[in-house]
Amino acid sequence: MAAAGWRVTVVADGAESRVDSPAGIALHRTGGNVPEGERPDARAYLDSLCRLTGLALRLPRHDVVVTMTDPPMLALAGPMLAARHGAASLHWCQDLYPDLLPVLGVRMPSILRRLAGRGIARALRRHDGVIAIGRCMRDRIAAMGVKGERLCLLPNWPDPVIRPLPKPGNGFRNLPGGLEGESRFLVAYSGTLGLAHPMDGVVEAAARLQDSDPTILFLLIGEGRGFAAVEGEARRRGLRNLRRIPWQPADRLAESLSTADLHLVTMHPAAEGMLVPSKLVGVQAVGRPCLFLGPRGSEAAARVGGCGLVIDPFDGAAIADAVRSYAADPLRCAAEGAHAARQSAAWTADGAATAFAAIAERLLPARRITPPMIARPLHNA
Template identity: 45%
Template sequence: MSDSRPHVLFINRVYPPNTGATGAILAELAERLISYGWRVTVLAGPAEGEPASTVRNGVAVERVAALAFTRASTLRRALAYASLYPAFLARALRLSRPDVVVSKTDPPLQLVVSALLGRYWNVPAIHWAQDVYPEVAEKLGVLSQNGLLARLLRGVSTWALHRHTRVVTVGRCMQERIAARGYPKQDIRVVPNWPPETVRPIPHSENTFRKEHGLQDRFVVMYSGNMGLAHPFDAVLRSATYLHNQVPRAVLVFVGEGPRKARLQTLTAERGLDNVRFFPYQPFETLAHSLSAADVHLVTMQPSLEGLVVPSKLYGVMAAGRPALFLGPAGSEAARVLRENDCGSVLPTPTGKQLADTLTSWANDDAHRHAAGQRARAAVTDADARAATAFNRTLRTCMRAHHPRHIAS
């Protein structure tokens, strides 16, 4: 018996049990779309121990063979990415024709694959942009700014972008960046990311992370996530010296990994900062406890990346019912969310002293901090359901109104 449900194909490098934020959020959306009457297939990269074809919580998962992904070097990572594009195309062409194809930005030029498949199948293609490439690589110094390779990749990316029926971005700032590429703004939908469904506020008195690590009586300022090139930490470390005197019970806690972690640990030791501690990534099952262990969270982003990335870790912080201090551009989606919901502070270019002073004010006003945390939690309640509703509407609208987009080359 044939399946009469509309069929959507998602393409992304990672999908559970692979770790990775893009895969986790895709899995939650894919499973929700089934309840909206969709048949969902996900085309993903390899995962250790996983078969080439399987069904996971109602979602058909097809995996391709490719070079192992690594962050050990830029070249090896680029080669791993490059091996995925032809593998995705070849495998997709052996699948049943979907009604809509959706690409994410992992790997970065995935939208080329969805553009080609949309044309081949004559179905609407949607690009779900989590980042904007190659601009991110330029700003981080991975590619020369406006160099030959960057211009070539931008040209290919823009060509593919204009062959999508819709683009979905995770922030209003990113919508503006995409529109600046000449893509019609009216065809760009903003659907913010959402927190993991397991994250909820855990009172300090019941928090296992605080108990296990001797943090019961401390004012915990936490950075949780990737310590990567997109995240500045100079002001954060410098604030530790001032906090030592201003709030003796304060401790800066870094949870996670990333290319900058080793340097941060070295600087912490050299400066004798005994109020800074480091922990590895925490198991997904205990994420609610680790995020709720904080009194205030830090979210950081390089100013030059405004509109190119949106720090999704903010939504987990909000789900844990904690205020956040955003160290980044005032026009970023993260800054807008904090201002609109009055659940944190925005410091575009703070010094160590300015950050310490702001943290001190949060430490000394328990009522304000708790109220801000409650507003944060309320702002993301049912965010996953709202996002699924928006995606369902966008997918069905594209199906109904689809016609080939004719754009002069």
């Protein structure tokens, strides 16, 4: 957007970064504490919301105010900030709060959650535009009373650094600890693992396949408080075909994702319409088939069509059967992986930026004069 002539200001939580902002982008940080490790609680989210809003109120006038969804209730600030600046307000919904909070394990009294839900619905109806990242999310927002002409669908896109890499020569398979070269059929889960990502069925599938299919290995890559429970259950069951390695740096993302023959993406059924697993676009960008372990009516389930299967995340027997079927059919893996790569290539960061700029352009006040436009995304980085 900056390259297209917009002047962009980003308001982010946390301490000042030593990394210079790209040309045309001004970065303002609140200097506040962003909790690391465990997911923040309701108080931490509220503190972050106040810091971000307070800083944004002190900035010069902007033409478009964009709020995002972390911290959860930032949509409440959008109309207020827009009124302060005489600007258009656009909410970019990545996760639908506060309904998602219980799924993520964030405790909040039920009466407070209901009040927050009514407040968010009222705020979304006051925004000039609302972006949903999936059709199920768009439908849920529409049911909250947001008019159809104000609702836009803009799916997330894969990181441009992710690309398909062939298995032969992939150094990731020879990491310390051993993935036993290229002889194993690797089933990978890559990314954050939290309460919204049930793994009960995956552990059960690994237990079922351990003795009958010794060439199959489940590989967990990433961080999150959900890993402790999975590793504890794996030790209790004596699983030798389930291993974990830590989060990988961005410059190894293509390599780590490409090392798998089959990927797993999980989502709790209760989260349908509230989020779309972002890891799915990365999996498809490396040209690998995927088992989506989540609700069939969700956006992620629709995107898996033709390049994977949708399975109940708690059905270990069905997951085991599917993994065994893929391991026995390399031609199927190759065909579905190629379909996934083509599907991913059709929606890039450049295409998404063009679409987003067009949405923002339509919201600009009619009284705006010719100087370059200014957009301000707000998020908790």
